[in-house]
Structure formats: C-alpha cells, structure tokens
Amino acid sequence: MAGCIIGSTQFRYTRQAKYVAFLFGCEGIHLEYPAKTVLDNVALGVHEGDRIGIVGQNGDGKSTLLGVLAGLVEPDDGLVRHTRGLRIGMLGQRDSLEDEASVEYAVVGDTPEYVWAGDPRVREVISALIADIAWDAKVKTLSGGQRRRVDLARLLVGDWDVLMLDEPTNHLDMHAIAWLAAYLNRRWPKGTGALLTVTHDRWFLDEVANAMWEVHDGLVDPFEGGYSAYVLQRVERDRVAQVTEQKRKNLMRKELAWLSRGARARSTKPKFHMALAQELIAEEPPVRNTLELRAMAMQRLGKQCVELTRVTERFGDRTVLDNVDWIIGPGDRIGVLGENGAGKTTLLKIIQGALKPTFGFVKIGKTVKFAVLSQRLDELEEMSKYRVTEVLSRYRTRVVLDGKETTPAKLLERLGFSSRHLYTRICDLSGGQKRRLQLLLILLDEPNVLILDEPGNDLDTDMLAVLEDLLDTWAGTLVMVTHDRYLMERVTDDQYALVGGKLRHCPRGVDEYLELLDERNRSAASGRTFADVTGQGAAAQAQQGASSKASDSGYTNAELREMKKRLASLNKKMGTAARKVEDKQAEMDGADPTDFVRLGELQAELDELRAAKEALEDEWLELADALGVE
Structure with missing residues (x-):
C-alpha cells in the first residue's frame, strides 16, 4: 500500500512545557462485517513521540484499525481526525509497486541520483534492506520477499510525520530486524513523530514501542510501555478481575516469569516494575526443567542423535557449508541463526538425511525418529477436502506428552481450536490454524527429534505463547530456525550461527551472532577475510609456536x-x-x-x-x- 499525504500544507510541530501535540485520532468508531463486529465505539488518540505496538489475535482487526486511522477504510460510524497537513506513510501487507518499474524507480522515483545518493539516510536504508537486489531489475522479476523489502525501503526513504507499519519484519532476517529497530528509534528526534506497528515479533515490539494497543472483541485496550510492560499489566488485569480464561492467564504468567528472569528483563522500560513482576511470579516455576527433559530424551533416544563430520555442501561454485563438524545430542534445544540464503534450510535437510552432502558424512542414531515442520503447508494440501475430525481419526486416540496421556482433541483445544473447528474442512482454515494443525499432526506421530523451520509464521502473540508452552514440555531433541528473536531465545538453550559457510557456537546468543555479522562487514570493508576475524585460521597460526601465541x-x-x-x-x-x-x-x-x-x-x-x-x-x-x- 503506497504512502499517502493527508492534508495540503506541511504540519509544524509546536511544543510547550508539559504539552504533547495531538497528531490524529478517532472517536466513536464502529465497523462491522456481515459475520463480525470488528470495532465497536472505539476512541483513540496519537500524539507526538508515541511509538505504539498493536497486538491481538489473527482476524481481530489490527490491520483494519490501521486502515481506519490512515483514512483508507471508511467506518460505519464515528469520526477520524488528523492534524492539518499531517504526512502519513503506510506499509500494508500488500504492496502497490508497479510491475514494470525498476527497483530504482520504485524506491526513489524520479529523484536525481546526485540528490538521493548524497543523503546518508537514503544510502543507509538501501544498504540495509536491498543491497542484494539489482538496482535496474524490474519489480515483476522479484520474489515476494524482495518486493516486500523494496516496498519497505521505499517507505523509509520518504519524509513522513507518522509511519504505520503492518508486519514490517516479514521477510527480514534477524540482522535486518535489529537494524530496523535501531533505525526507527533514531528516525525522529525524541518526542516528535509517531510510529504505529502491527507485528507478531515480540522482541521488535519491546525495542521500538513505548505503548501498546490490544485489539480484541471489537475493543482496543491501551497499555503503557513495550511488550514486557504489556505482559505485566495484562497479568495484573487478569488477576484483579479474576477472569475465567484461566489457561490464557497461566500462559501470560509463564511468559512474564521468563521475561523477568531471563535475557528480556527490562527494568528501564516504562511501567515495567520488577518488584511487582517478582511478586506475581513468586510461585511460578521455571519455564522448563531442562535436566528432566534431557533425562527423558536420553530414555527415548539413547546416547546418539545426529553427528556431522567434515560436512561440505556446494551448489555450483558456491560453498554453502564449509567443513562443518557438529554433534547434536539427545535433549539438545538448538537454534540456528543465519541471514536469508545462508544455508539454514540446507543444513536442516542434511541433518535429517534428506540431502546428501557434497563431502563428509552424517551419522544418525538408530532410534532417531524425525518430524519436520517446514515453512510450507504442502503436507495439508492432500487433506484439504477432509474435516479436521476426519484427519484426527487417522491417529492414535491417546498420546503421551510431558509424561502424561492426553487425546488429540485436548491437544487441539490447547492450540486454540474450539469444538466447532473439528467439523471445519482443512481448506477453510486460516493460515495460522493450518500452521497449528500441522504442528499437532507432527506431535501425534510422537517423534524424538523435532526440526522446526520458521514455526512462528502466521501465529499471533497469544498463539506463539501457546506454542512455546507446548514445546516447554516436549522431551526430545529440538532444532529450530527462525528470524523471531524472542521465540529463539525463549524456546532454545543453545544458538549456533551459520556465517560464511562456517557453523559457530554463540554462547551469548543472538547478541554474539549480530556482533559476528558486524565484524564480518567491517572485515570486508578493510580487505581482511572473515576466517581471519573469526579465528578460523587458528590451526595454521598454532604452528607458529607458543611465543607467537603469547605475542599475538x-x-x-x-x-x-x-x-x-x-x-x-x-x-x-x-x-x-x-x-x-x-x-x-x-x-x-x-x-x-x-x-x-x-x-x-x-x-x-x-x-x-x-x-x-x-x-x-x-x-x-x-x-x-x-x-x-x-
């Protein structure tokens, strides 16, 4: 969706002591479709300096809310007000790029090269998002992910008072997501401009948002602070109101426990009071008992899982994996980090034996039983004409999870399906529902090695919490690829980075991986090889003797x-x-x-x-x- 300018003259910010200028808002908004009320008497205001994250379940109206506030969706009732001359740039879930246009024209239009090339901000955006895309390529030749990045670049190089972003992290790798968060945090001077973003990326929300809106049941509930603060306030709201949705509250308490004890604790976030958080989770156990899960995995797998020895994989002249040695043990919970095209999916295929490497060999334990959750939903296509209950009837009526027996129907309920969904045809399910059903069918096969390739696709924040809770009690080896940093840090215990064909253990997790990429980029600019920087040449240097080691x-x-x-x-x-x-x-x-x-x-x-x-x-x-x- 192209950016739009609302009004005819440029709006000038005026600020006084203890006064924050109003930018836009709505009052009494009502919007309904034949089968659902999306917004019911909603009143909201956005002021200078607001950075608002919007969350809610899929289909609850988050994107519609953005459209209403931007003036692109007409409500049935109510008013939307904008300050005169306000410039709003919007990134929709679909772009309006011209197929025959070049990438250059799509991003900078008719602006002369000497103008845009002389702007450091424009150069930074192009370098961070689309450096790998030919400048003269036609838009129609680009993949869906490339078009998305071009559209985002187009928006970010523009001069907007307000940015509205609908799922901006889609098709971005973790390094690009970190860059985007940092860029948005410094795009406007403090206390000016405004940002509204709909995203399921909880790490991104915590980095950029100073307020949250939760869209549900036709209402919009505001919360102060980023995602961490939102979780705290939501748990407190549920506790005080003594809500009946006990399962959802427990999931939020569990997530809050991890936030408060782990890497995402943010004592500096507005309204995220650690003392209150600790009181709320005083009796909440750790999110998972790693030792117990590892012991259970040993019983199911034995001592050997998967071992890669000197594995090299080449496609033509390109080396994707370069002499990789890796032992994956029973009960390991591993996250694989890497940029788009780094070879993560290739590595997953080699691990499971679906692809034979060019050189080296892979040893798979005799008791290993793989299950793979891929990015595609092809596995469900052949079942599309069947109802959910008909598909479940093909599996055992009792399964064991977390050491306890349960039924497929109860697992389905745990994954957010109601009883009416049992009689829905697979083809009529939403993308998120298909993703959850795909995971359920995999777990019903009772594997002991689970490979997840972008498991968070199409899931909202509540369903991501459900997925995490389910994986917390799964006893087996888990290998996951995802660009969702929050999900990565929450579910896995060890992270490995695939950079330049080399597989590196990152004891400090995602932060260490991002530092590796920054160092690689600096080394490329200085003419050094990445092997020199990362210590891959250590074996050759070791022959120089102990004295040279001490000196170096x-x-x-x-x-x-x-x-x-x-x-x-x-x-x-x-x-x-x-x-x-x-x-x-x-x-x-x-x-x-x-x-x-x-x-x-x-x-x-x-x-x-x-x-x-x-x-x-x-x-x-x-x-x-x-x-x-x-």
Missing part, C-alpha cells in the same frame, strides 16, 4: 599460564556448582507441596545457586575466549 594475544607467557590454571580451577568449581543445583532441585522436588513457606525458601536457595553457577560459567567463557579455547 597481548598476554605474557606468565599471564597465559596463570589464566590456564584459573580455567582448570573454574572447570572443577562449575562441576561442583552443577551438582549443588541438581541436589537442591531434587530437595525441592521432594518437599511437601503444601508447605509454601519451605518451598519459597528452597526456591530462593536454588536461584542463588544458579546465579553462582552462571557467574562461574561467564568467567570461564571470558577466559576461554582470551585463550582461544573452543
């Missing part, structure tokens, strides 16, 4: 010896710390479940032991990095 590292031989002693000592301490954590967990598991005081004491002791263990691990990683130990 910047440490003396005496310092290196002391560091090695400290590393050995940390190894022993980490083993002791791990045993203490296991013992305390066992003590907690055996405690009286009705003695809440004792359970609280044990939980505090367990958290303290875990913190001490993590501190030792962090120190070990720093020393190992300094010494070049892998």
